Amino acid sequence: MARFAPAVAKLISELGRLPGIGGKTAQRLAFHLLSVPEKNALSLAEAIVAARQKIKMCSVCSNLTQTDPCEICSSTTRDRSIICVVENPRDVAAIERMRDYNGLYHVLHGVLSPSDGIGPDKIKLQELIRRLQEHQEVEEIILAMNPSVEGEATALYIARLLKMSGLKTTRPAHGIPMGGDLEYADEITLARAFSGRSQI
Amino acid sequence: MARFAPAVAKLISELGRLPGIGGKTAQRLAFHLLSVPEKNALSLAEAIVAARQKIKMCSVCSNLTQTDPCEICSSTTRDRSIICVVENPRDVAAIERMRDYNGLYHVLHGVLSPSDGIGPDKIKLQELIRRLQEHQEVEEIILAMNPSVEGEATALYIARLLKMSGLKTTRPAHGIPMGGDLEYADEITLARAFSGRSQI
Numbered sequence: 528m529a530r531f532a533p534a535v536a537k538l539i540s541e542l543g544r545l546p547g548i549g550g551k552t553a554q555r556l557a558f559h560l561l562s563v564p565e566k567n568a569l570s571l572a573e574a575i576v577a578a579r580q581k582i583k584m585c586s587v588c589s590n591l592t593q594t595d596p597c598e599i600c601s602s603t604t605r606d607r608s609i610i611c612v613v614e615n616p617r618d619v620a621a622i623e624r625m626r627d628y629n630g631l632y633h634v635l636h637g638v639l640s641p642s643d644g645i646g647p648d649k650i651k652l653q654e655l656i657r658r659l660q661e662h663q664e665v666e667e668i669i670l671a672m673n674p675s676v677e678g679e680a681t682a683l684y685i686a687r688l689l690k691m692s693g694l695k696t697t698r699p700a701h702g703i704p705m706g707g708d709l710e711y712a713d714e715i716t717l718a719r720a721f722s723g724r725s726q727i
Numbered sequence: 728m729a730r731f732a733p734a735v736a737k738l739i740s741e742l743g744r745l746p747g748i749g750g751k752t753a754q755r756l757a758f759h760l761l762s763v764p765e766k767n768a769l770s771l772a773e774a775i776v777a778a779r780q781k782i783k784m785c786s787v788c789s790n791l792t793q794t795d796p797c798e799i800c801s802s803t804t805r806d807r808s809i810i811c812v813v814e815n816p817r818d819v820a821a822i823e824r825m826r827d828y829n830g831l832y833h834v835l836h837g838v839l840s841p842s843d844g845i846g847p848d849k850i851k852l853q854e855l856i857r858r859l860q861e862h863q864e865v866e867e868i869i870l871a872m873n874p875s876v877e878g879e880a881t882a883l884y885i886a887r888l889l890k891m892s893g894l895k896t897t898r899p900a901h902g903i904p905m906g907g908d909l910e911y912a913d914e915i916t917l918a919r920a921f922s923g924r925s926q927i
Contacts, residue, residue: 530820532793534774534781541774544767546759552747558817559746560775561782561791562836567744568779572772574734574741575760579768581734582761591761593732617758620730636762 535561587658589634589651591616599632606630607662611669612655612685614638614678618671630669633658638677639684652685659692667695674701735761787858789834789851791816799832806830808866812855812885814838814873822871830869833858838877839884852885859892867895874901 531539535557543553560568584590585597592598599605599619609630613619619632637650647653659665670685672678686696702720703712712720731739735757743753760768784790785797792798799805799819809830813819819832837850847853859865870885872878886896902920903912912920 530823532782532791532798534778534793535791538774538778541771544771545756547752547755554817554820555747556745557778558791558815561778561816565779568775571741571744572775574738575768575772578734578738578757578761579765582732591732591735591758593734598732615758616761617754620754623730 588632589636589654590619590632591634604629607664608666609669610655610658610665610667611671613671614673614681618673622671630667635672635681638672638675638681640677647684650681652688655685656688659689659694665694667697669697669699671699788832789836789854790819790832791834804829807862807864809869810855810858810865810867811869811871813871814878814881818871818873830867835872835881838872838875838881840877847884850881852888855885856888859889859894865894867897869897869899871899 530536538557538560539550539553542548542556543550545553548556560571581593582591583593583595585592585595585600587596587600590597590599594601606629610633611622611628611630612633612635613622614635614637616634619634622628622632633651633655635650635652635655637645639645639647639650659668668685668689670682672682682698689696700723701716702723703709703716709717730736738757738760739750739753742748742756743750745753748756760771781793782791783793783795785792785795785800787796787800790797790799794801806829810833811822811828811830812833812835813822814835814837816834819834822828822832833851833855835850835852835855837845839845839847839850859868868885868889870882872882882898889896900923901916902923903909903916909917
């Protein structure tokens with residue numbers, strides 16, 4: 528006989544498609560959703576539908592937003608002379624969490640990765656170039672891609688593209704994380720920390 | 728400003744209520760659901776709604792099922808003289824997976840746990856007693872509760888309840904798991920393995 532009723536099997540398979548959710552976890556989640564009060568299970572379903580209906584990309588910065596332009600792009604207190612370019616909306620959330628950056632953002636929704644067939648036209652790069660042409664008040668571009676091979680390559684590619692524009696392009700510093708231990712830092716991080724040393 | 732748009736925050740909080748899903752994972756899942764094709768995200772929402780609508784408890788064995796009585800209870804090829812009592816529907820799935828048991832099941836949906844206020848009336852125990860009175864063909868009850876303190880106590884409680892009925896009540900063997908190492912087995916498991924030793 529089938530191990531699970533069809534509707535349960537379908538739920539397990541849908542949950543198993545989420546990233547980081549394996550077969551056993553999908554089973555546990557499915558039975559959890561079947562054992563909680565019906566209201567709680569349905570409110571998850573509703574939240575998924577509502578998020579997909581309401582959340583769009585901001586027409587200016589491509590961040591996910593419920594209003595267009597997004598809250599950050601339409602804010603009057605933000606510094607419009609700096610744009611921080613990031614890979615995805617989660618990076619915006621992380622940077623906002625530090626409460627130390629008051630400029631604007633541009634979300635690429637990916638990084639250049641030729642081996643995966645992701646070229647400059649697959650990420651929101653054209654949108655960035657157009658935005659810079661339309662908004663002459665921008666003075667600095669922070670390239671805050673992740674320090675991965677693809678992230679570094681994308682930052683370098685954008686830096687070259689912007690070379691002629693006269694814009695200041697910067698990268699956040701790499702180094703030993705706060706609370707980290709010199710002894711356990713990998714060689715590349717340590718080398719970056721040394722080459723980026725500053726006078727105290 | 729708010730870190731996430733309201734619909735995203737709501738989705739993250741709903742996902743974070745699932746067992747084993749912390750804040751960071753909920754965020755990752757939410758952004759995943761916003762980045763995949765809309766169809767894929769909605770089919771998860773639909774699977775949740777469909778499962779809650781279609782899946783009920785079997786009126787005979789209390790297992791989760793799409794038909795009533797469930798496939799196992801209504802099967803003509805199963806041995807109706809044995810009932811295996813388990814804590815929850817996942818245990819039924821695990822036992823079915825071994826393809827070695829051909830009897831019926833009874834799902835308690837919990838174990839006795841006085842400290843959590845779970846007494847005999849909070850689990851499907853009355854249903855088991857009634858079922859045994861109505862179905863005189865039952866000869867053996869396998870008490871397959873998990874070998875936890877509560878599981879053992881529940882098995883003992885049911886065994887005492889059934890003492891007068893003349894039914895054979897059994898417990899699956901405890902011992903060293905296949906592929907396990909004597910050296911690493913805990914004392915209680917080892918003691919159980921020795922007291923349950925059999926002649927070869």
